[in-house]
Amino acid sequence: MQFTLFGLLMLAVSLAVASPAEEFEALVEDHWAWTLEQSPQLRTHLGDSGANDRWGDMSLAAHAQRDTRRAEFLAQLEAIDADALGEQAQLSYAMLLRRLQSERSEYRLGLHLIPINMRSGPQHLHSLQERIRFSSERDYRDWLQRLQRMPALLAQYREVLEEGIAQQRTQARVVMERVPAQIDRLLAGEPADSPFYKPFRAAPEGVPESQWVELQGRAAEVIDRELNPALAEFRAFLTGTYLPACREQPGIGSLPDGKALYRFLAGYFTTTDMTPEAIHAVGKAEVARLLAEMEEVKASVGFEGDLQAFNTFLRSDPRFYYETPEALFEGYLAISKRLDPELVKLFGKLPRMPYGVRPIPDTIAPDTTTAYYSRPAANGTQAGYYYVNLYRPEVRPKYEMEVLSVHEAVPGHHLQIALAQELEGLPMFRTTGGETAFVEGWGLYAERLGYQMGLYTDPYSRYGQLTYDMWRAVRLVVDTGIHYFGWSRERAIDYFKANAGKSEADIVNEIDRYIGWPGQALAYKIGQLKILEIRQRAEQALGEDFDIRAFHDHLLGAGAIPLDALERRMDDWLLEQRG
Known part of the structure; x- marks a missing residue:
């Protein structure tokens, strides 16, 4: 394409006078395209098969490059006049700003150096196949490519974990002790028994038999000669190097600057x-409220004995x-x-x-x-x-x-x-x-x-x-207890058992989940509680005019937004409903 001098000047003028809304829209599109480029797994989850042959780069260099790029996005975003944007664009601006700032904080605090727990990590990547339709030969060859690239990915995980040891950013030992057994389950049996081989167990329509046999053989060969040896080597690293260096205390607060984390x-x-202290107090208040309601149910079924005895009865x-x-x-x-x-x-x-x-x-x-x-x-x-x-x-x-x-x-x-x-x-x-x-x-x-x-x-x-x-409610107490107030794992389990009727197996898994994923349980x-507070306020204000269907439709009508933004949105809706 050729431009005249006048055309180039007009293009420059149009770019120079782009509105804040246009600048923001362009930035959002640029950031999203970069996000998808950085995460082939996300693309697979979204149904985009264009990157199904590779994994995201987990190396230390890639983490550093991503932090640099986020800093650039953040500078561009802060240069845009947010006040000139429409209502939804302002909310998107605030959410993107928060996201970039949080991701940069995660990197600065070293949280990227703790990438594995019992529920997340390379030992679970076989589950990604459930997001793939496997309807063509290419789908199977892409999965083969991913299997071949697993050894390099495991090496990147090892690099990150080694840096975590150096920077005293390690996972709790009690959580990581579960991971070697998870890898053992991947290695058990013949290559065709591997969860990574699962897509090759049933022949699809449209793939000639000769090609299917070749694909099956290649998959078994890659698992046997490349993937399984790499998994075994990674397991040996975990048991011999990483596990001994893991923190003995379950809480992240035991790490340097852990309470700030x-x-x-x-x-x-x-x-x-909200501070951890305030969250802990809310949790205890909710536990007390719910205990009273549970006592009422126990009495209604005529059970004689205290709540602990009732919970034991229900478990057994x-x-x-x-x-x-x-x-x-x-x-x-x-x-x-x-x-x-x-x-x-x-x-x-x-x-x-x-x-x-x-x-x-x-x-x-x-x-x-x-x-x-x-x-x-x-x-x-x-x-x-x-x-x-x-x-x-x-x-x-x-x-x-x-x-x-x-x-x-x-x-x-x-x-x-x-x-x-x-x-x-x-x-x-x-x-x-x-x-x-x-x-x-x-x-x-x-x-x-x-x-x-x-x-x-x-x-x-x-x-x-x-x-x-x-x-x-218990989560609020035990998560803050473990990670901020220095509770032991046993104390957290005992508190859970004393106040909830869940089975002991569930309770132990839950406590270990909180240990491995600090803060998420909050x-x-x-x-x-915020949604209930908003609904109660609307019901009181509108009385008989309160429409639960309209309330829910508006509550869900902007997606999953921050709680302060949700409160403002619903307050505006309430004003409209009141005329």
Whole structure:
């Protein structure tokens, strides 16, 4: 393309007079493109297959380069006049500013040097295959490329962990002690038994048999000769070098400047300026409130004995448990089918994207929680999935299944996340992501909506709802206790057992999760309490004119935003409703 001198001058003039809105839109697009470039795994999660043959760069040099680039984005962003932007663009500006500042703080504080725990790390990368459709020969060859690139990725993880040792930024030993056994499960059996080989177990349509046999052979060869030796070497590094250097104390506060680390994480996950001391106090107050409600349920079923005896009864009586994983899974499916028809009572707008129910993979089930949710692909190529833990059904009580389902599926995570992905006119970083305090706060708030959906009619199911609410209240106490006040793991487990009716297996897994992921556990209850406060204020102000469907539609209508922004948004809505 050729430009005249006048054309070049006009182009320069048009660039020079770009409005703040245009500058911001260009910056958001540039930042998102860079984000996708940095994270092939994110692209896979979003349904984009263009980077399915590689992993993100985990090296120290890549971390440093990303921090430099974020500094450049931050400088560009701060040069834009935010006051000249529209309402939603101002919110996007504030969220992007917060995100860049937080990511730079994470790097400065050395949190990138603690990239592994029992629920996250290279030992779990095989689960990414569940986000891939595997409908063409290319999909399988891309996965082969990823398998071949795993040894280099493991070397990068080792480099980061070694630097973490040098900078005294290590994971808690009690968490990392679980990881070698997770790697052992990957190495067990023949190459065809490996979770990384799973896509090659069933032949797809459209791939000639000769090519399929070649792909299977190549996959087994790569796993046997390249991937498994690299995993075994990484395991040896963990047991011989990293584990001995891990911190003995469970709390991140035991590291140099550890309390500052935790204060940052508390603010990051709650999107508030609440101190760990204040969060701890809120948790204790919620525990006391819920204990009183649990006592009422205990009395209603005529149980004689204290609450601890009641919890022991619930943990041990066979009537509350399925005998087989298959029966447990059927129970989850039956509950999920009951939820959808009730949603119209509470929401005017429902997501187009459906969800399904899947078992948590056997390789990770022993070390993970009771359930989790996997969001839909952003391009609509995959539904959302509610994953349930079928490992040891004798510790998965029936009375928790309703409350768990409304949290993870609908009206909890699936409804909120699918609606956010369908919002129009917002940048991708808002529709495909968002603040944990909103996402998890909504999930916990949704548990209370079960009453309005006709759930918890059985007193034991009501006790299950209170148990789950208590679980999140206890989190505030034990997470701050472990990471800020120096609690031992045993003290945290004992506090949990004394105040919640969950099984001991779940409690131990949960405490180890909090140890390995400091601060994240705070988001649930803090987010829920803010949403409940906003709803109570609206109900009191509007009285009989309060419309729960309109309230929920507006609450969810901007995606997962910070709690202070949510409060301002809903205060404006309330003013409009009052005329």
